[in-house]
Amino acid sequence: MNPTTLEAALAVLRERVAPLAAETxxxxxxxxxxxxxxxxxxxxxxxxxxxxxxxxxxxxxxxxGAAPFSPRExxxxxxxxxxxxxxxxxxxxxAARIMTGAPMPEGADGVVxxxxxxxxxxxxxxxxxxxxGKNVAARGEDVxxxxxxxxxxxxxxxxxxxxxxxxxARAVSAHRIPSLVVFSSGDELLDAVxxxxxxxxxxxxxxxxMLEALARREGALVRRGGILRDExxxxxxxxxxxxxxxxxxxxxxxxxxxxxxxxxxxxEVVSELGALWVHGVSIRPAHPIGFGRIGERxxxxxxGNPVAAWIGFRYFVRPALRLLSGLAxxxxxxxxxxxxxxxxxxxxxxxxxxxxxxxxxxxxxRVEPLRTGGAGMLTTVTRADGVVVVPRxxxxxxxxxxxxxxxx
Amino acid sequence: MNPTTLEAALAVLRERVAPLAAETxxxxxxxxxxxxxxxxxxxxxxxxxxxxxxxxxxxxxxxxGAAPFSPRExxxxxxxxxxxxxxxxxxxxxAARIMTGAPMPEGADGVVxxxxxxxxxxxxxxxxxxxxGKNVAARGEDVxxxxxxxxxxxxxxxxxxxxxxxxxARAVSAHRIPSLVVFSSGDELLDAVxxxxxxxxxxxxxxxxMLEALARREGALVRRGGILRDExxxxxxxxxxxxxxxxxxxxxxxxxxxxxxxxxxxxEVVSELGALWVHGVSIRPAHPIGFGRIGERxxxxxxGNPVAAWIGFRYFVRPALRLLSGLAxxxxxxxxxxxxxxxxxxxxxxxxxxxxxxxxxxxxxRVEPLRTGGAGMLTTVTRADGVVVVPRxxxxxxxxxxxxxxxx
Numbered sequence: 001m002n003p004t005t006l007e008a009a010l011a012v013l014r015e016r017v018a019p020l021a022a023e024t025x026x027x028x029x030x031x032x033x034x035x036x037x038x039x040x041x042x043x044x045x046x047x048x049x050x051x052x053x054x055x056x057x058x059x060x061x062x063x064x065g066a067a068p069f070s071p072r073e074x075x076x077x078x079x080x081x082x083x084x085x086x087x088x089x090x091x092x093x094x095a096a097r098i099m100t101g102a103p104m105p106e107g108a109d110g111v112v113x114x115x116x117x118x119x120x121x122x123x124x125x126x127x128x129x130x131x132x133g134k135n136v137a138a139r140g141e142d143v144x145x146x147x148x149x150x151x152x153x154x155x156x157x158x159x160x161x162x163x164x165x166x167x168x169a170r171a172v173s174a175h176r177i178p179s180l181v182v183f184s185s186g187d188e189l190l191d192a193v194x195x196x197x198x199x200x201x202x203x204x205x206x207x208x209x210m211l212e213a214l215a216r217r218e219g220a221l222v223r224r225g226g227i228l229r230d231e232x233x234x235x236x237x238x239x240x241x242x243x244x245x246x247x248x249x250x251x252x253x254x255x256x257x258x259x260x261x262x263x264x265x266x267x268e269v270v271s272e273l274g275a276l277w278v279h280g281v282s283i284r285p286a287h288p289i290g291f292g293r294i295g296e297r298x299x300x301x302x303x304g305n306p307v308a309a310w311i312g313f314r315y316f317v318r319p320a321l322r323l324l325s326g327l328a329x330x331x332x333x334x335x336x337x338x339x340x341x342x343x344x345x346x347x348x349x350x351x352x353x354x355x356x357x358x359x360x361x362x363x364x365x366r367v368e369p370l371r372t373g374g375a376g377m378l379t380t381v382t383r384a385d386g387v388v389v390v391p392r393x394x395x396x397x398x399x400x401x402x403x404x405x406x407x408x
Numbered sequence: 409m410n411p412t413t414l415e416a417a418l419a420v421l422r423e424r425v426a427p428l429a430a431e432t433x434x435x436x437x438x439x440x441x442x443x444x445x446x447x448x449x450x451x452x453x454x455x456x457x458x459x460x461x462x463x464x465x466x467x468x469x470x471x472x473g474a475a476p477f478s479p480r481e482x483x484x485x486x487x488x489x490x491x492x493x494x495x496x497x498x499x500x501x502x503a504a505r506i507m508t509g510a511p512m513p514e515g516a517d518g519v520v521x522x523x524x525x526x527x528x529x530x531x532x533x534x535x536x537x538x539x540x541g542k543n544v545a546a547r548g549e550d551v552x553x554x555x556x557x558x559x560x561x562x563x564x565x566x567x568x569x570x571x572x573x574x575x576x577a578r579a580v581s582a583h584r585i586p587s588l589v590v591f592s593s594g595d596e597l598l599d600a601v602x603x604x605x606x607x608x609x610x611x612x613x614x615x616x617x618m619l620e621a622l623a624r625r626e627g628a629l630v631r632r633g634g635i636l637r638d639e640x641x642x643x644x645x646x647x648x649x650x651x652x653x654x655x656x657x658x659x660x661x662x663x664x665x666x667x668x669x670x671x672x673x674x675x676e677v678v679s680e681l682g683a684l685w686v687h688g689v690s691i692r693p694a695h696p697i698g699f700g701r702i703g704e705r706x707x708x709x710x711x712g713n714p715v716a717a718w719i720g721f722r723y724f725v726r727p728a729l730r731l732l733s734g735l736a737x738x739x740x741x742x743x744x745x746x747x748x749x750x751x752x753x754x755x756x757x758x759x760x761x762x763x764x765x766x767x768x769x770x771x772x773x774r775v776e777p778l779r780t781g782g783a784g785m786l787t788t789v790t791r792a793d794g795v796v797v798v799p800r801x802x803x804x805x806x807x808x809x810x811x812x813x814x815x816x
Contacts, residue, residue: 028601028632031621045786046611054669081671082638083595085609099669101596101712103609114669142785150790157816158625159789162618162714165600166611166786187491188509192573193436201493201511203454203574210570213439217566224436230490261462261507261522263489304509306570337745377550378453378574381567382557408565 003280003287005392006315006354010333012277013291013319017298019326020176020250031161032219033174034326039150041167044140048085049104053135056095056117056124057108060132068127075123080105095124104136111135143167153328175326178250180215183225183238184208185256185266186304191227206306206378207255214313215253218321223249230263240273241295249297250324253317256304259288266301270294282392283354286312291320298324306378311356314387314406335406339386343403344368347388348396358384359405367405384408411688411695413800414723414762418741420685421699421727425706427734428584428658439569440627441582442734447558449575452548456493457512461543464503464525464532465516468540476535483531488513503532512544519543551575561736583734586658588623591633591646592616593664593674594712599635614714614786615663622721623661626729631657638671648681649703657705658732661725664712667696674709678702690800691762694720699728706732714786719764722795722814743814747794751811752776755796756804766792767813775813792816 004012022036051057058074066072074095080086082101089106090096095117096105104111110130117124143149149167150160156172164172189205190196198204205227215222225245228235238245239252246252257264270276270292279290279301285308290301298320302312322332344366349355358380359367367388370380386405390397397403412420430444459465466482474480482503488494490509498504498515506512506519518538525532551557557571558564564572564580572580597613598604606612613635623630633653636643646653647660654660665672678684678700687698687709693716698709706728710720730740752774757763766788767775775796778788794813798805805811 026601027617028620031624048609050611054667081595083597083609099671100667101594101611142787149787157790158618158621159718159786159816161621162614162718163786163790165617166614166714168598168600168606168612170600170603186509187489189491190576192576192578193434195578198576201456201491203458203509204576206570206574209435209573210566212436213566213569216439259462259508263507306574310567310570377545378567378571379550379557382565382571408567 003282004278006281006283009278009281009316010319013316013323014329014333016277017320017323020178020324022173023176024171025174026171027161027164027169030156030164030172030174031158032156033172033177034155035150035152035172036175036326037173038148038152039164039167039169039172041143041145041147041149043143043167044145045143045166046137046139046141049139050137051098051100051102051104051111051135052137053111053113054100055098055111055113055135057090057098057104057111058095058130059090059092059107060110060130060134062092063112063126063128063130066126066129071125071127073123073125076119078105109133109136153326155327175324177219177221178321178324179221179223179248180251180253180321181223181225181246181249182208182211182215183228183252183254185228185230185235185254187230189227193224194226207302207304207309210306211253211255211302211309211313214310214318215321218318219325220251220321225252228254230257230265232265232269235265236269236273239269239294239299241297246297251298251300251317251321252294253300253302253313255302255309258290258301258303266290270299270301274299282352283311283356284349285356289316291316307358307381310378310381315356337407339405339407341365341367341403341405343388343397343399343401346396346399347390349390349394351395352392354392355390357388357390359388360385367403411690412686414689414691417686417689417724418727421724421731422737422741424685425728425731428586428732430581431584432579433582434579435569435572435577438564438572438580438582439566440564441580441585442563443558443560443580444583444734445581446556446560447572447575447577447580449551449553449555449557451551451575452553453551453574454545454547454549457547458545459506459508459510459512459519459543460545461519461521462508463506463519463521463543465498465506465512465519466503466538467498467500467515468518468538468542470500471520471534471538474534474537479533479535481531481533484527486513517541517544561734563735583732585627585629586729586732587629587631587656588659588661588729589631589633589654589657590616590619590623591636591660591662593636593638593643593662595638597635601632602634615710615712615717618714619661619663619710619717619721622718622726623729626726627733628659628729633660636662638665638673640673640677643673644677644681647677647702647707649705654705659706659708659725659729660702661708661710661721663710663717666698666709666711674698678707678709682707690760691719691764692757693764697724699724715789718786718789723764745815747813747815749773749775749811749813751796751805751807751809754804754807755798757798757802759803760800762800763798765796765798767796768793775811
């Protein structure tokens with residue numbers, strides 16, 4: 001194991017992980033998907049000039065000069081309802097009762113709000129001139145035919161889905177959602193999800209359920225691989241390209257057996273079955289992390305210690321899932337939410353190693369590191385508010401240093 | 409319609425919306441759920457003192473005084489593997505080969521790393537004293553029996569799921585996930601999702617698909633209500649307690665027909681079927697918004713303009729869904745992500761009204777408002793990076809003002 005720097009390891013991911021193929025996704029399922037092709041509108045939104053308020057459609061010029069001492073009267077000639085097009089044009093001296101959202105009748109270029117027009121018999125009386133275009137949404141004001149309403153590479157937000165619906169897009173071309181299988185490795189592990197009975201010397205597997213939930217948060221399709229016993233043949237059979245457990249998966253993740261101890265089969269098995277691109281990264285925790293390829297599938301070897309597995313997911317597996325989903329590299333590697341803060345207490349580290357320190361906010365809005373070390377202590381993550389990265393050029397971060405917190 | 413202030417309207421939600429009932433949720437489905445009861449560990453994590461590295465378990469006192477010029481020799485008496493408990497205690501002068509994660513044998517209180525011990529025949533030679541406890545995770549170091557590992561009201565994060573698995577929690581008590589039905593209202597609307605054919609005077613419904621996606625993002629169970637025609641009887645039948653369309657729903661949302669125009673049936677129908685708690689809020693956009701109760705169900709009347717519907721969801725429906733899910737009020741009403749910034753351009757408003765201005769970041773990191781008004785223009789949302797709230801005490805916000813941006 002010849003440890004790489006964090007930057008070099010992430011550069012390998014960035015270069016070698018490409019978006020999954022595009023597929024057609026119906027509009028009702030498009031939320032969260034990343035577009036493989038831009039969506040170009042074929043229509044105008046709105047498709048016609050429409051009233052923005054309930055009131056009377058008029059010709060603005062008919063109202064010019066209207067004032068309390070010289071009101072203008074317009075005859076209410078007809079009514080226009082939403083969803084119907086008026087067959088009749090508005091003549092000079094006429095007004096049409098109109099509802100919000102209804103198409104403006106031909107000839108009309110403004111709407112007087114209901115409360116600003118006094119209805120007397122079949123006429124309205126106006127005491128104020130109406131500027132042309134008032135209370136009217138112009139045809140194509142929001143979107144013109146030919147406009148790109150969502151660019152390729154965009155992760156569709158709910159409001160994008162609204163806009164796609166507005167232009168009548170029935171389906172979009174989006175990258176496939178990555179599917180992922182999570183395995184835990186170790187003879188000492190008990191499966192809490194399948195309610196395995198406790199036994200002496202054994203511990204409940206925290207990593208499997210945690211990694212599955214982490215992948216779900218990224219929108220991946222998740223399958224349980226369960227627990228692998230510490231036997232070379234078992235591990236090999238489970239991870240082989242085309243194995244039943246991994247069939248159809250774009251990504252597999254194992255936690256445990258990742259280092260170079262007596263029963264750490266993973267690096268060897270991955271090398272044999274495919275290619276181990278990186279093994280060992282000068283970071284803390286999670287330095288035995290590795291990743292490579294088995295068939296067409298990406299494989300990640302995460303350490304068995306839960307905090308290390310968690311860090312490995314956050315800084316390696318998550319960006320890989322985002323690249324597969326079709327996000328641009330800068331976006332794929334960007335932390336979800338960050339906040340600037342000052343350090344309430346020093347974080348020690350060593351030059352040449354990148355440290356991921358779990359921190360929490362103090363009452364006065366600064367951040368302090370939680371107990372470092374203890375890669376087995378998941379409570380240092382559940383109690384944390386975020387992570388501060390100590391870059392490898394530094395021996396640590398001093399009290400009072402300005403840091404960027406990667407928020408949980 | 410006698411408009412309330414934003415603060416008064418939200419106070420009504422806060423007071424009247426209570427968490428949904430608790431149910432038992434298996435661990436594998438617990439991610440994202442809000443705990444109705446705390447989870448108390450019945451076990452220690454780790455359940456026994458365990459080795460944190462591969463190496464040799466020793467009695468630390470046997471190594472005291474070890475130095476390059478006076479090495480200590482220990483006989484390697486047996487081996488301990490993960491998942492197995494050693495039946496044998498470590499005697500003085502002995503060491504045991506041990507693997508990461510294996511239980512410490514009785515009598516041993518430290519582990520020498522493999523690379524720090526020279527194996528010669530069946531003995532190891534140490535040239536440095538081992539501090540007691542070195543490379544050992546103490547029993548219960550992470551969690552002690554009786555510890556609360558997750559408090560009631562906590563929205564379970566992936567790492568919480570890991571910790572719950574670690575303590576062998578097979579299921580948790582969590583609040584029900586709110587289920588929601590979304591209707592759009594208007595004769596002018598076409599359904600893009602069901603691929604309705606265009607017709608003159610009609611527009612595609614943007615709100616339904618958008619509101620469905622917004623609710624999905626909050627983790628709600630979403631059902632399509634589809635488009636309601638502008639007929640009193642139709643609206644009434646769809647929204648009545650126990651109607652087929654709304655059966656089992658905790659929340660219904662309609663967009664359109666919310667104001668007080670000729671065919672704005674919603675306020676009247678909701679009043680008749682249940683209670684309209686609030687109708688009309690002095691905000692912009694979305695001032696015709698309302699909400700109340702029909703049977704046991706919450707009902708929201710959102711305006712038909714897409715931007716107004718979007719604002720109504722974000723500042724009214726979202727916190728209500730979060731309250732129903734079991735989050736504490738402060739958390740339910742808290743924006744998801746905010747960032748402080750300076751205004752690059754003035755945002756005008758009027759005293760007495762709270763404005764929600766869509767903004768985007770400029771190249772130099774300040775924020776500028778997108779075209780205000782145009783409540784129909786969904787592109788002012790899809791192009792936005794966030795929302796700045798102009799409080800009702802102010803006539804607007806000046807260029808250079810420090811603002812908190814509610815990020816999209």
